[in-house]
Amino acid sequence: MxxxxxxxxxxxxxxxxxxxxxxxxxxxxxxxxxxxxxxxxxxxxxxxxxxxxxxxxxxxxxxxxxxxxxxxxxxxxxxxxxxxxxxxxxxxxxxxxxxxxxxxxxxxxxxxxxxxxxxxxxxxxxxxxxxxxxxxxxxxxxxxxxxxxxxxxxxxxxxxxxxxxxxxxxxxxxxxxxxxxxxxxxxxxxxxxxxxxxxxxxxxxxxxxxxxxxxxxxxxxxRARLSWVLRRMWRIGCTETMARRKETPMPLLLIRSIGILAVRTAGLAALLLPGARRVDIAGQWIKSWGRLYALAGGAQKAYGAL
Missing domain, CATH: 3.90.550.10 (Spore Coat Polysaccharide Biosynthesis Protein SpsA; Chain A)
Structure with a gap:
């Protein structure tokens, strides 16, 4: 060119x-x-x-x-x-x-x-x-x-x-x-x-x-469907973790990811509150699982065909 x-x-x-x-x-x-x-x-x-x-x-x-x-x-x-x-x-x-x-x-x-x-x-x-x-x-x-x-x-x-x-x-x-x-x-x-x-x-x-x-x-x-939004949150969890693996030691990243999942799991109780942003709460929980999936090496396989 x-x-x-x-x-x-x-x-x-x-x-x-x-x-x-x-x-x-x-x-x-x-x-x-x-x-x-x-x-x-x-x-x-x-x-x-x-x-x-x-x-x-x-x-x-x-x-x-x-x-x-x-x-x-x-x-x-x-x-x-x-x-x-x-x-x-x-x-x-x-x-x-x-x-x-x-x-x-x-x-x-x-x-x-x-x-x-x-x-x-x-x-x-x-x-x-x-x-x-x-x-x-x-x-x-x-x-x-x-x-x-x-x-x-x-x-x-x-x-x-x-x-x-x-x-x-x-x-x-x-x-x-x-x-x-x-x-x-x-x-x-x-x-x-x-x-x-x-x-x-x-x-x-x-x-x-x-x-x-x-x-x-x-x-x-x-895209304005619950299934798409939750898949998107899973993907964000995966790709963020893939990027962070370059600068953060694996044991520390694993500990952090498990801690985030624990916090997000406890936060699921907020789904019962009136006026709660239920999709965001569920999405953050799904995103936490995406982090762990990426640490297990599954992110590339999960999103290679999307």
């Missing part, structure tokens, strides 16, 4: 979400107006290439922003994210890489807020909230549960960030770690972004939080 000569790259990994990707791409020009950006659409589906088809159609129709298409035939979360980082670093002019998922779209002022936070505290990485937008009616518990609530923090410096679906990384941070930037061991399990951010933190990266850099995320009906 030839160097594009743009200071800000906005990368979108995509896999079989053509309509959501189209909505994102149609929203982006208004959200990044006034900035010199390059869009990078990384299609991780060599068979159907639906994302590539959407990007090519928009390019042919005179899309308002410069856009590059990056086919990534090797399947997996880490494969596509590593391809994105390599492509962005290949442009000597690139100073910032923003990442947003293909089922999201930015709210007004998104990029401005990320860049303002970065400049204010000289951050290496900045993140912002993700607001869930349900497709069709959703039960009240789904709208209230932790899984779908946007994370809220004070603006400015923060100790740790957790995900890459609304993220701005400056070039210096990308160059802090050697390849592969995203550990292939997380290719099928998820949690590759948490592991990457944890390693960046240990390398001395400075993190920031921009409350006004908001993106919205579609929540399809199949």
């Amino acid at each position: 030839n160097a594009a000569g743009k200071p800000i790259w906005i990368a979108i990994p995509t896999f079989r979400r053509p309509e959501q990707l189209r909505h994102l791409l149609e929203t982006l020009p208004g959200a990044v107006a006034g900035h010199d950006v390059m869009l990078l659409v990384a299609d991780n589906d060599p068979a159907r290439q639906e994302g590539a088809a959407v990007a090519q159609e928009l390019i042919r129709s005179g899309y308002d922003l410069p856009m590059l298409l990056l086919p990534v035939p090797e399947p997996g979360l880490c494969a596509v994210r590593n391809a994105i980082v390599a492509a962005a670093l290949g442009d000597p002019a690139m100073r910032f890489l923003a990442m947003i998922d293909d089922d999201e779209w930015p709210q007004p002022g998104w990029l401005d807020a990320l860049l303002a936070c970065q400049a204010t505290i000289n951050a290496d990485v900045v993140a912002g909230p993700v607001d869930s937008m349900f497709v069709g009616p959703a039960p009240r518990w789904a709208r209230q549960t932790l899984v779908f609530r946007a994370e809220e923090r004070p603006a400015g410096a923060t100790d740790m960030l957790w995900a890459s679906n609304n993220l701005l990384i400056r070039r210096r941070a990308l160059e802090m770690l050697e390849q592969p930037w995203f550990d292939p061991r997380f290719n099928r399990s998820g949690g590759e972004d948490l592991d990457y951010l944890a390693r960046l933190s240990r390398a001395g990266a400075r993190f920031g939080w921009a409350p006004d850099a908001r993106v919205s995320e579609w929540v399809p009906p199949e």
Whole structure:
């Protein structure tokens, strides 16, 4: 891929979400107006290439922003994210890489807020909230549960960030770690972004939080179900533990995980209280079991096919 000569790259990994990707791409020009950006659409589906088809159609129709298409035939979360980082670093002019998922779209002022936070505290990485937008009616518990609530923090410096679906990384941070930037061991399990951010933190990266850099995320009906939410909590427990195994001795991690499970088990009594957030209580208990399952080496097998 030839160097594009743009200071800000906005990368979108995509896999079989053509309509959501189209909505994102149609929203982006208004959200990044006034900035010199390059869009990078990384299609991780060599068979159907639906994302590539959407990007090519928009390019042919005179899309308002410069856009590059990056086919990534090797399947997996880490494969596509590593391809994105390599492509962005290949442009000597690139100073910032923003990442947003293909089922999201930015709210007004998104990029401005990320860049303002970065400049204010000289951050290496900045993140912002993700607001869930349900497709069709959703039960009240789904709208209230932790899984779908946007994370809220004070603006400015923060100790740790957790995900890459609304993220701005400056070039210096990308160059802090050697390849592969995203550990292939997380290719099928998820949690590759948490592991990457944890390693960046240990390398001395400075993190920031921009409350006004908001993106919205579609929540399809199949996700607004109890079974999906509980599986999601199990997965979070697994992937968090997989990442922490790199820095925490196994005996200590096991003791902590058993202690957390004991506390969460005792907390199940709160399910009987009026007004209790029962899904969150049950989800935290399930998450505790996911931690232990990961310690037993089962996380990769459990999530390899999801």
